Amino acid sequence: MKIPRDLTGRELIKKLRTLGYDHTRQVGSHIRLTTLRNGTHHITIPNHDPLKLGTLSSILSEVAAHFNLSKDELIDKLF
Numbered sequence: 001m002k003i004p005r006d007l008t009g010r011e012l013i014k015k016l017r018t019l020g021y022d023h024t025r026q027v028g029s030h031i032r033l034t035t036l037r038n039g040t041h042h043i044t045i046p047n048h049d050p051l052k053l054g055t056l057s058s059i060l061s062e063v064a065a066h067f068n069l070s071k072d073e074l075i076d077k078l079f
Contacts, residue, residue, distance in 0.1 A: 001072060001075045001076055001079070002075075003053065003056055003057055003060065003075060004056075004079055005050070005053065006050050007050055007051055007056060008047075008048070008049040008050055008051065009029075009031065009045050009046050009047040009048050009049070009051055010047060012045055012051065012056070012059070013031060013033065013045055015078045015079070016033060016043075016045075016063065016078075018078070019035060019037065019063070019067065019078075020035040020036065020037040021033040021034065021035045021043070022034060022035070024042070026047075029046055029047045029048065030044050030045070030046050030047070031044070031045050031046075031047055032044050032045075033045060035066075037067075038066060038067055038068070039066075041063075041066045043059060043062060043063060045059065057071075060074055060075065
């Protein structure tokens, strides 16, 4: 499955909440999320509209690695 091209930072945060991520802090337009599933994991999401494709791809790769999934499996699960 392809990565969505028009996703905003807020929309991505809503999707990541299904994986147990919660908003822990914010500095400017960057929002830090934390999950305790499979150990503690922190990720920073820029609140941009839309997210750049490379940024989104990097975030999805990091989340997929934390949950021991491939990036395609994560995309299917979230979108």
